[in-house]
Amino acid sequence: MTAPGVTGAPVPFGARLAAAMDEHGPLCVGIDPHASLLRAWDLTDDADGLREFSLRVMDALGGQVAAFKPQAAFFERHGSRGLAVLEEVIAAARAAGTLTIVDAKRGDIGSTMGAYADAFLADGSPLAGDALTVSPYLGFGSLDPAVELAAATGRGLFVLCLTSNKEGFEVQHARTTAGPADAGDAAGATVAALMAARAAVLNAGAEPLGSVGLVVGATIGDAVAATGTDLVAVNGPLLAPGVGAQGAGERELATTFGSARRNVLASSSRAVLAAGPAPDALLTAAAAAAREARGALRG
Numbered sequence: 001m002t003a004p005g006v007t008g009a010p011v012p013f014g015a016r017l018a019a020a021m022d023e024h025g026p027l028c029v030g031i032d033p034h035a036s037l038l039r040a041w042d043l044t045d046d047a048d049g050l051r052e053f054s055l056r057v058m059d060a061l062g063g064q065v066a067a068f069k070p071q072a073a074f075f076e077r078h079g080s081r082g083l084a085v086l087e088e089v090i091a092a093a094r095a096a097g098t099l100t101i102v103d104a105k106r107g108d109i110g111s112t113m114g115a116y117a118d119a120f121l122a123d124g125s126p127l128a129g130d131a132l133t134v135s136p137y138l139g140f141g142s143l144d145p146a147v148e149l150a151a152a153t154g155r156g157l158f159v160l161c162l163t164s165n166k167e168g169f170e171v172q173h174a175r176t177t178a179g180p181a182d183a184g185d186a187a188g189a190t191v192a193a194l195m196a197a198r199a200a201v202l203n204a205g206a207e208p209l210g211s212v213g214l215v216v217g218a219t220i221g222d223a224v225a226a227t228g229t230d231l232v233a234v235n236g237p238l239l240a241p242g243v244g245a246q247g248a249g250e251r252e253l254a255t256t257f258g259s260a261r262r263n264v265l266a267s268s269s270r271a272v273l274a275a276g277p278a279p280d281a282l283l284t285a286a287a288a289a290a291r292e293a294r295g296a297l298r299g
């Protein structure tokens, strides 16, 4: 269920996220219920423990942060009961008025991508949050069914561009050769720059922010410049995982994104979750992470 605008059309995700970042600070809390975290919280590593963990996070932080990002893998590892918990988490976030980015990193072709879009982006689907992470490495155009359904329902996408893991360069820094006929100026560009250019076309003219975002890890050092990726031109939200447990902090956030930093949504999972299970401690950890993100990205 998307938030209706004045005209009855859904308010686009980019506008809703921009407002949430202004209100709560540019921080997304990732919900990654690792087995080790369940143990640390004295919970069982099964669907019951997963449910208890996730709903405690919702209770402690719902309405207090710009967004949640449940990582689908940690729900899928508990089978169908785990997926039911993911549905419950999405509904709880909606009830709390907090945006949800479902981190499922889907990517496929044609009608199969259409089915993923139906699952994660259609009104009424229990797995549909406010946005979805997607992988463009079957070609950006393979994401068209998701792009179209997200636009129609006021939802957003985060397209993997420069990921936080050290292996990503093999694909993302590679250069296209002659380039397909429709690549235009991007022919011969790095793959990352091409993905960003494609997102920029979709977000052109959107205010205050388009709804087709990119994932750009906060751990990538000088990769934005090295790949010639124009993050300002994207005019969309930039999801920046890698904060906290993967080692990035205020300095990395401030230096990685340059003049695109106002569009960045920093994302931290384990570093916030490890503060639990006490609700006050979770809230304190999230507030500290949000303060740091605000200082680094909006100071």
Ligand SMILES: O=C(O)c1cc(=O)[nH]c(=O)n1[C@@H]1O[C@H](COP(=O)(O)O)[C@@H](O)[C@H]1O
Binding pocket: 030, 032, 071, 103, 133, 162, 163, 164, 165, 215, 216, 217, 241, 242, 243, 244, 245, 246, 267, 268, 269, 270, 271
């Ligand atoms: O799409 C993502 O969120 C993502 C992209 C990326 O490049 N790197 C990355 O770590 N992530 C996700 O962000 C989360 C990071 O968790 P922490 O390292 O615990 O903060 C995990 O759910 C990852 O799957």
